[in-house]
Amino acid sequence: MRRLWSRYGGYVIGFLSLFALWHLASVYLVSSVLFPPPGVVLRKAVVLVRNGVLLEHLWASIQRILAGFVAGSLLGIPIGLAMGSFRPVRKMLEPYTEFLRFIPAVAMITVAVIWFGIGEGSKIFLIIYTTIFIVILNTAAGVAAIAPNKIRAAQALGATRAQIFVYVAMPATVPYILTGMRLAMGNSFTTIVAAELIAANEGLGKMLWDGRMFMLVDDIFVSLVCLGLLGFAVDRLFRWSIYTFAGKYSPAT
Amino acid sequence: MALVCFRDVQKSYRPLQGAEWVAVEHFSVDIEAGEFFCLLGPSGCGKTTVLKMLAGFEAPTAGEILMEGRPVTGASRDRGVVFQGDDSLYGWLTAVENVEFGLRMRGMARGERRERAMRYLELVGLTGQQQKYPAELSGGMKQRIQIARALVNEPKMLLMDEPFAALDAQTRSLMQEELRSVWRTTRTTVLFITHDIDEAVTLGTRIGVMRAGPGSRVKGVLDVALDGARDRTDDVFLRYYKQVYEMIRDEVAKSLLRAD
Numbered sequence: 067m068r069r070l071w072s073r074y075g076g077y078v079i080g081f082l083s084l085f086a087l088w089h090l091a092s093v094y095l096v097s098s099v100l101f102p103p104p105g106v107v108l109r110k111a112v113v114l115v116r117n118g119v120l121l122e123h124l125w126a127s128i129q130r131i132l133a134g135f136v137a138g139s140l141l142g143i144p145i146g147l148a149m150g151s152f153r154p155v156r157k158m159l160e161p162y163t164e165f166l167r168f169i170p171a172v173a174m175i176t177v178a179v180i181w182f183g184i185g186e187g188s189k190i191f192l193i194i195y196t197t198i199f200i201v202i203l204n205t206a207a208g209v210a211a212i213a214p215n216k217i218r219a220a221q222a223l224g225a226t227r228a229q230i231f232v233y234v235a236m237p238a239t240v241p242y243i244l245t246g247m248r249l250a251m252g253n254s255f256t257t258i259v260a261a262e263l264i265a266a267n268e269g270l271g272k273m274l275w276d277g278r279m280f281m282l283v284d285d286i287f288v289s290l291v292c293l294g295l296l297g298f299a300v301d302r303l304f305r306w307s308i309y310t311f312a313g314k315y316s317p318a319t
Numbered sequence: 320m321a322l323v324c325f326r327d328v329q330k331s332y333r334p335l336q337g338a339e340w341v342a343v344e345h346f347s348v349d350i351e352a353g354e355f356f357c358l359l360g361p362s363g364c365g366k367t368t369v370l371k372m373l374a375g376f377e378a379p380t381a382g383e384i385l386m387e388g389r390p391v392t393g394a395s396r397d398r399g400v401v402f403q404g405d406d407s408l409y410g411w412l413t414a415v416e417n418v419e420f421g422l423r424m425r426g427m428a429r430g431e432r433r434e435r436a437m438r439y440l441e442l443v444g445l446t447g448q449q450q451k452y453p454a455e456l457s458g459g460m461k462q463r464i465q466i467a468r469a470l471v472n473e474p475k476m477l478l479m480d481e482p483f484a485a486l487d488a489q490t491r492s493l494m495q496e497e498l499r500s501v502w503r504t505t506r507t508t509v510l511f512i513t514h515d516i517d518e519a520v521t522l523g524t525r526i527g528v529m530r531a532g533p534g535s536r537v538k539g540v541l542d543v544a545l546d547g548a549r550d551r552t553d554d555v556f557l558r559y560y561k562q563v564y565e566m567i568r569d570e571v572a573k574s575l576l577r578a579d
Contacts, residue, residue, distance in 0.1 A: 224396030
């Protein structure tokens with residue numbers, strides 16, 4: 067019990083104070099229907115969970131983020147490794163990465179909808195687009211940051227170039243890849259909301275948009291809180307899995 | 320013929336800006352099989368450059384380096400390397416996995432390579448620490464892993480680049496003693512780079528003193544006829560220390576002037 071408290075006590079106090087401040091601001095400072103207090107939002111959330119609307123929206127967004135994020139990472143990691151390891155590949159691909167990464171995913175929404183329609187295709191495309199460049203850049207930077215002595219030691223131990231790539235360069239890059247993926251996950255939330263605001267039939271972004279259209283202020287806040295909590299939970303989960311499954315790849319050494 | 324011959328070796332670097340820098344010039348020395356050769360010199364004199372060329376990490380710009388009569392063309396497991404810092408260790412592998420890295424690359428069966436690695440971990444005094452990751456071990460222990468990792472490959476010689484320079488004084492002298500006993504067991508030829516006279520006299524069977532850079536070369540070579548455990552308070556030890564000190568004193572002064 068004590069260990070649990072020392073581990074999570076800070077979070078509990080932090081969240082409670084957040085909701086308390088929100089309550090105070092909403093009830094005493096603003097006191098307007100346009101800024102509902104947490105209790106009202108919670109009651110609305112319970113209603114939306116009961117009739118299944120909230121879970122439907124939530125699940126739609128999660129599915130899209132996961133699919134795009136996994137696909138973007140799976141594409142980005144090998145490209146990043148190749149760019150970091152082979153100069154000609156880097157020279158060849160840099161025009162793509164350096165050109166495209168300055169066009170934000172949000173700016174690509176229109177093109178995505180024209181190409182892939184307003185269904186799943188355009189959302190997954192946008193999340194892949196958001197994910198891939200961060201993962202590529204971090205992976206390539208990770209390869210570049212490998213201590214030269216790690217490579218030299220392997221050479222002096224008789225490793226071939228291919229072995230050095232597989233047994234030294236790849237594992238040494240894992241912490242950078244994971245960092246890139248974590249950043250990409252954060253950006254995916256921004257992108258999915260923007261995409262769903264503009265063109266979607268369900269999802270947390272669509273819920274926001276409907277809330278605005280029909281003046282359902284409570285719905286808007288439910289959606290916002292869900293986004294925050296979801297992002298927080300996913301990030302913690304990511305950190306926890308890195309710690310548990312890839313602890314030995316932590317950047318300490 | 321000597322195991323290793325440096326013949327009139329030169330290494331110069333061409334920086335992106337400014338004049339060409341000649342690190343080593345007319346560098347010639349022979350290293351015999353079975354000896355513990357200490358290469359001693361003031362900082363920045365190109366000692367490490369010599370080691371990198373023999374390891375095969377860098378090619379000389381002139382002259383040649385022969386090992387068993389054949390020119391050195393690249394890194395090879397004939398020449399094991401122990402680096403100064405710990406950044407050559409693989410942080411995602413345990414101590415024993417680090418040690419067996421070379422054997423694994425050779426495709427040796429798991430059981431056999433584990434058994435050999437354990438033997439060498441014992442040799443360097445790391446029994447019981449084999450399942451720890453490098454980050455969990457002290458600086459001295461990490462250097463032991465490096466030594467075991469190089470030796471388990473049974474190289475024809477061991478190249479050591481100031482391996483104890485980053486350790487505290489007590490650990491350093493302990494490591495020196497242990498390295499000496501490891502060397503007496505294995506009789507692997509060693510090229511040991513250091514800037515520490517005490518370390519050179521403690522470990523070496525021969526000491527090569529280098530001139531200050533640029534264009535550094537060997538100023539003189541000294542045979543150390545000390546056997547058994549070397550005692551720092553022994554008269555003979557002190558006489559060698561003084562002899563080396565006098566050889567290197569002017570060079571250190573020169574390198575300091577250059578640094579200013």
